[in-house]
Amino acid sequence: MLVIDCPYCGPRxxxxxxxxxEAGKSRDVANSTPAEWRRYLYEFNNPLGWVREHWFHSSGxxxxxxxxxxxxxxxxxxxVPFGTPAPSTTSDKETGA
Amino acid sequence: xxxxNASTSRTPTASVGGARKGSRPARYSAFxxxxxxxxxxxxxxxxxxxxxxxxxxxxxxxxxxxxxxCAYYLAKNHGITNVAVIEKAYMGGGGSGRNTAIIRSNYxxxxxxxxxxxxxxxxxxxxxxxxxxxxxxxxxxxxxxxNDASLRTMHWRAEVxxxxxxxxxxxxxxxxxxxVPYLDVTDHARYPILGALYHPPGGIIRHDAVNWGYARxxxxxxxxxxxQTEVLGIETAGGKVTGVRTSRGNISAPIVVNCTAxxxxxxxxxxxxxxxxxxxxxxxxxxxxxxxxxxxxxxSGSLHxxxxxxxxxxxxxxxxxxxxxxxxxxxxxxxxxGLATHILELIPSIGSLKLLRQWAGLCDMTPDYSPIMGITPxxxxxxxxxxxxxxxxxxxxxGEQMAQLVATGRTPELIAAFxxxxxxxxxxxxxxxxxxxxx
Ligand SMILES: Cc1cc2nc3c(=O)[nH]c(=O)nc-3n(C[C@H](O)[C@H](O)[C@H](O)COP(=O)(O)OP(=O)(O)OC[C@H]3O[C@@H](n4cnc5c(N)ncnc54)[C@H](O)[C@@H]3O)c2cc1C
Ligand SMILES: [Zn+2]
Numbered sequence: 001m002l003v004i005d006c007p008y009c010g011p012r013x014x015x016x017x018x019x020x021x022e023a024g025k026s027r028d029v030a031n032s033t034p035a036e037w038r039r040y041l042y043e044f045n046n047p048l049g050w051v052r053e054h055w056f057h058s059s060g061x062x063x064x065x066x067x068x069x070x071x072x073x074x075x076x077x078x079x080v081p082f083g084t085p086a087p088s089t090t091s092d093k094e095t096g097a
Numbered sequence: 098x099x100x101x102n103a104s105t106s107r108t109p110t111a112s113v114g115g116a117r118k119g120s121r122p123a124r125y126s127a128f129x130x131x132x133x134x135x136x137x138x139x140x141x142x143x144x145x146x147x148x149x150x151x152x153x154x155x156x157x158x159x160x161x162x163x164x165x166x167c168a169y170y171l172a173k174n175h176g177i178t179n180v181a182v183i184e185k186a187y188m189g190g191g192g193s194g195r196n197t198a199i200i201r202s203n204y205x206x207x208x209x210x211x212x213x214x215x216x217x218x219x220x221x222x223x224x225x226x227x228x229x230x231x232x233x234x235x236x237x238x239x240x241x242x243x244n245d246a247s248l249r250t251m252h253w254r255a256e257v258x259x260x261x262x263x264x265x266x267x268x269x270x271x272x273x274x275x276x277v278p279y280l281d282v283t284d285h286a287r288y289p290i291l292g293a294l295y296h297p298p299g300g301i302i303r304h305d306a307v308n309w310g311y312a313r314x315x316x317x318x319x320x321x322x323x324x325q326t327e328v329l330g331i332e333t334a335g336g337k338v339t340g341v342r343t344s345r346g347n348i349s350a351p352i353v354v355n356c357t358a359x360x361x362x363x364x365x366x367x368x369x370x371x372x373x374x375x376x377x378x379x380x381x382x383x384x385x386x387x388x389x390x391x392x393x394x395x396x397s398g399s400l401h402x403x404x405x406x407x408x409x410x411x412x413x414x415x416x417x418x419x420x421x422x423x424x425x426x427x428x429x430x431x432x433x434x435g436l437a438t439h440i441l442e443l444i445p446s447i448g449s450l451k452l453l454r455q456w457a458g459l460c461d462m463t464p465d466y467s468p469i470m471g472i473t474p475x476x477x478x479x480x481x482x483x484x485x486x487x488x489x490x491x492x493x494x495x496g497e498q499m500a501q502l503v504a505t506g507r508t509p510e511l512i513a514a515f516x517x518x519x520x521x522x523x524x525x526x527x528x529x530x531x532x533x534x535x536x
Contacts, residue, residue: 002421
C-alpha cells in the first residue's frame with residue numbers, strides 16, 4: 001500500500017489521490033508548435049527509477065502536491081505543495097532500488 | 098514434468114532423445130505418452146542452453162510470447178535462424194506468464210479487428226503448428242452493458258465486427274441469462290444488465306503452453322533463447338544499430354527488436370527513442386477450484402471486472418490497471434476489495450469462495466490503447482510494444498508480422514496503422530472503448 005504524506009493533511013492512503021502525471025511537462029496554450037504539443041501529449045519518460053510527479057488529493061484537501069517516488073518499489077522520498085521548489089536529494093545512482 | 102525441469106535447470110543433462118541442435122526433435126503424440134508411460138523413458142529436453150555467440154542476424158529482447166513468436170516465424174516462414182532471444186529473467190516471466198489468457202477479436206476499429214482476428218485464426222491452428230497442446234477453448238465471450246452509453250458502444254463494436262466478418266452481436270439480458278444462468282440478470286441488481294456484446298469465438302488459452310510451445314518450436318528450428326541474460330545497452334553507429342551489450346557479453350547484430358512490454362521504455366531509452374508509453378501494474382486473482390459452472394468469459398466495463406473459469410475449476414479475475422505508474426509487482430488490498438465488491442454484484446452466489454492468490458504484471462499503456470509496432474528513427478531498431486493489458490492475444494499475429502518486417506524490410510499492411518509515427522501525425526487508433534478493462 002502506498003502512503004503519501006500530504007503536506008496539508010498528513011499521511012494518507014494513495015487511494016485518496018489521483019495521479020496527475022510526470023512533473024516538468026509544460027506547454028504554452030497560445031504559442032506551442034505542433035511538435036511541442038506532441039511532446040507534451042505523447043512523450044513520457046516512464047523511468048524505472050526516481051520520478052518527480054504530481055498528485056491531486058481528490059478525497060482530501062483537493063489540492064495539488066508534488067513528490068519524488070521510486071517506481072521500482074514505490075518509496076516516496078519527499079512530498080511538497082505544488083509549485084514549491086524540490087528539496088535537494090541524492091542522485092538516482094546513489095540510492096536506487 | 099520434464100518441461101519444468103528443462104526450463105529451470107542450468108545444467109544441460111543428457112537425456113534420452115535430447116533435442117540437440119540439428120537432431121530431429123521428438124514429436125509429442127498420444128502414442129508417445131503411452132510408450133513413455135509403459136517404458137518409463139525420459140522425456141526429451143524441450144529447450145537447450147547455448148554459449149552466447151559474438152554475432153547474430155537478429156537479436157530479440159524479451160522472451161515473452163511476442164519475442165518467442167517473432168523468433169519462431171522468422172525461422173519458420175523466412176528461414177532466418179541465426180537469431181537470439183535475450184531474456185533477463187526467465188521465459189514467460191513477464192506479462193506472458195501473468196495474464197488472464199483471454200483471446201478475442203471484437204475490437205472497435207477496423208484496423209484493430211482485422212489484426213486481432215488474424216491472431217485468433219493463428220491460435221486456432223497453433224496446437225498443430227507447434228505440436229504442443231495450447232488448450233485453446235473458444236467458449237464464447239460476453240461484454241456486459243449496464244447503461245445506455247455502453248450498450249451504444251456494444252452496437253457500434255458489433256457493426257464494425259460484422260463488417261470484418263467477425264462473429265459478434267448484441268444480445269439482451271434474457272439471452273445473457275440463458276448462456277450464463279449464474280449471472281444476476283434481474284432488474285433489481287445495483288447495476289442491472291441491459292444486454293451484452295456476444296462474441297462466440299472468444300475464449301481462453303493455456304498461456305504458459307503458448308510460450309513454451311513457441312520456445313520449443315523455435316529452438317528446434319535453430320533459434321537460441323538466452324535466459325538470465327540482461328540487455329544493458331544498445332550500440333549504434335551513424336544512426337544504425339550495431340549490437341547490444343548484455344550481462345554475458347557483447348553481441349553484434351544489425352537488427353534489434355524490442356519485445357519487452359512493461360519494460361519497453363527502459364530499452365528505448367538506450368537508443369534515445371522517446372515513447373508514448375506509461376507502465377502500470379495490472380493485477381489478477383484466482384479462487385480455489387470448484388465444479389465447472391461458468392461457460393463463457395464475462396466482462397463488465399462499468400464494474401471494471403472480468404472473470405473466466407479454468408478447466409481446473411478456478412475462477413480467474415481481472416480488472417483495470419493500478420491507478421498510478423509503477424514497475425512494482427506488489428499486489429494491493431485495494432485491488433482485492435474492489436474486485437470482490439464488483440464480482441459479487443454480478444455473481445452473488447460465489448460469496449463464500451476463497452481467493453487462492455493474487456499477482457501483478459506490468460502493462461505498457463499507450464494513449465490510444467493500440468500497440469506500437471515497426472520501425473523507429475534508429476535504423477535496425479524495431480519495436481513491438483505498447484501491449485498494455487491486451488497483448489497476449491496478439492502474440493501470434495505480432496510475431497508473424499514483425500518477422501515479415503524483419504525479413505523483407507517493408508512494413509506489412511496489417512500493422513501499418515500501428516506505427517510509432519502515428520502520434521506525431523495525429524493518426525491515433527482509438528481502442529479505449531474495447532480495451533479499457535484489461536484483458
Ligand atoms: C494481470 C494481467 C492480465 C492480462 N490479461 C490479458 C488477457 O486476458 N488477454 C490478453 O491478450 N492480454 C492480457 N494481458 C496483457 C499481456 O499479458 C501482455 O500484453 C503480453 O503478455 C505482453 O507480452 P510480451 O511478450 O510483449 O512481453 P512480456 O511477456 O512482458 O515479456 C517481456 C520480457 O522482457 C524481459 N526484459 C525486460 N527488460 C529486459 C532487458 N533489459 N533485457 C532482457 N530482457 C528484458 C522481461 O523479463 C520479460 O520476460 C494481461 C496482463 C496482465 C499483467
Ligand atoms: Zn491533502
